[in-house]
Amino acid sequence: MVVKVGLIGYGTIGKRVADAVALQKDMQLVGVTGHSYDYKIEVAKKKGFRIFATDGMEDFIKNNIQPEGDINNLIEEVDVIVDCTPKKIGKENKDKYYLPKKIKAIFQGGEKPDVADASFVAQCNYNEALNKNYVRVVSCNTTGLCRTLYPINQRYGIDSVHATMVRRAVDPWDIYHGPVNAIVPVLELPSHHGPDAQTVLHDVNIFTTAMSVPTTLMHMHSLIVDMKKKATVEEILDMFRKTTRIRVVRNAEGVRSTAEVMEFAKDISRLRGDMPEICIWEEGVGVKDKKLFYLQAIHQESDVVPENIDAIRAVTGFKDGKKSIEITNKAMGINNF
Numbered sequence: 001m002v003v004k005v006g007l008i009g010y011g012t013i014g015k016r017v018a019d020a021v022a023l024q025k026d027m028q029l030v031g032v033t034g035h036s037y038d039y040k041i042e043v044a045k046k047k048g049f050r051i052f053a054t055d056g057m058e059d060f061i062k063n064n065i066q067p068e069g070d071i072n073n074l075i076e077e078v079d080v081i082v083d084c085t086p087k088k089i090g091k092e093n094k095d096k097y098y099l100p101k102k103i104k105a106i107f108q109g110g111e112k113p114d115v116a117d118a119s120f121v122a123q124c125n126y127n128e129a130l131n132k133n134y135v136r137v138v139s140c141n142t143t144g145l146c147r148t149l150y151p152i153n154q155r156y157g158i159d160s161v162h163a164t165m166v167r168r169a170v171d172p173w174d175i176y177h178g179p180v181n182a183i184v185p186v187l188e189l190p191s192h193h194g195p196d197a198q199t200v201l202h203d204v205n206i207f208t209t210a211m212s213v214p215t216t217l218m219h220m221h222s223l224i225v226d227m228k229k230k231a232t233v234e235e236i237l238d239m240f241r242k243t244t245r246i247r248v249v250r251n252a253e254g255v256r257s258t259a260e261v262m263e264f265a266k267d268i269s270r271l272r273g274d275m276p277e278i279c280i281w282e283e284g285v286g287v288k289d290k291k292l293f294y295l296q297a298i299h300q301e302s303d304v305v306p307e308n309i310d311a312i313r314a315v316t317g318f319k320d321g322k323k324s325i326e327i328t329n330k331a332m333g334i335n336n337f
């Protein structure tokens with residue numbers, strides 16, 4: 001069966017999900033929406049993607065792009081929509097289009113959890129999304145927390161987690177926002193990441209704090225996990241190395257920072273220089289009694305992309321989550337180096 005997919009919101013996440021859908025043998029990218037004319041839509045046209053307009057039809061036509069219709073026309077042709085619009089618009093689109101037209105939809109982490117029937121990280125709770133109508137792929141930070149905490153909880157049990165998110169200020173293309181020269185603490189405790197992680201890891205006791213810093217490349221998390229059972233550093237590293245969509249990187253080979261992680265992604269010829277795996281530093285893992293410490297870097301623009309692909313399979317009835325992850329990883333080259 002080939003699943004017909006429509007992409008709404010062709011921005012940072014949307015353009016990556018569109019490319020990832022186009023790579024899957026069991027999916028067809030029916031089209032993407034343009035909201036206003038810009039270089040991204042020119043690239044979509046060059047890639048041969050069909051373009052539908054949510055707004056600015058005249059502007060498209062003036063620039064020699066003839067949209068094939070509007071959002072309603074796109075929805076009519078697809079089995080599932082992936083909504084990658086900015087936060088709150090996904091919910092508006094659900095009420096305006098997806099519910100009345102009874103079309104399945106995948107939302108992103110900017111939406112509140114109640115937009116969907118399940119929040120989703122494929123390797124943690126694939127089955128919760130199976131055959132659901134609405135699924136929310138959690139944010140980049142929450143995806144990172146869930147991917148690495150899940151195997152710890154499975155193998156050693158977790159009493160509690162304290163995690164601090166050091167967040168990139170903006171995405172690299174964004175010339176409007178900051179901070180440029182400040183460290184901005186999130187003055188809300190816990191930060192929203194902890195409760196968000198619990199929408200996937202329901203029984204994990206986690207408390208989070210966060211701050212934004214002047215960098216665009218990646219987020220960094222510092223985690224302290226109180227485990228129920230003792231483990232050695234080697235056992236923890238071995239577990240991370242064997243877990244999908246995680247990469248253990250090494251200071252010893254010169255990967256000392258987020259800058260070098262991004263350079264490494266370019267060197268292994270990743271599309272757009274993306275690093276969808278969560279990167280954990282080998283030398284940053286420590287154990288004291290049953291307390292585990294580790295540092296991980298999150299490429300915010302790409303870690304949620306494979307999750308969207310698995311979510312499409314889950315909502316359209318593909319039962320084997322492990323197999324879906326394997327297919328997605330192979331098509332996208334995840335964990336291939």
Ligand code: NAD
Nearest residue numbers: 009010011012013035054084085086087108109110140300
């Ligand atoms: P973005 O601003 O880069 O892209 C959003 C796209 O939607 C733009 O192309 C914009 O033109 C289009 N758009 C705006 N209003 C629209 C409308 N009414 N109808 C259709 N299209 C519209 O945003 P993004 O960073 O890709 O974020 C999208 C979602 O993904 C948000 O929920 C966000 O929280 C989540 N997310 C973002 C990141 C990240 O770091 N960028 C990471 C994980 C999850």
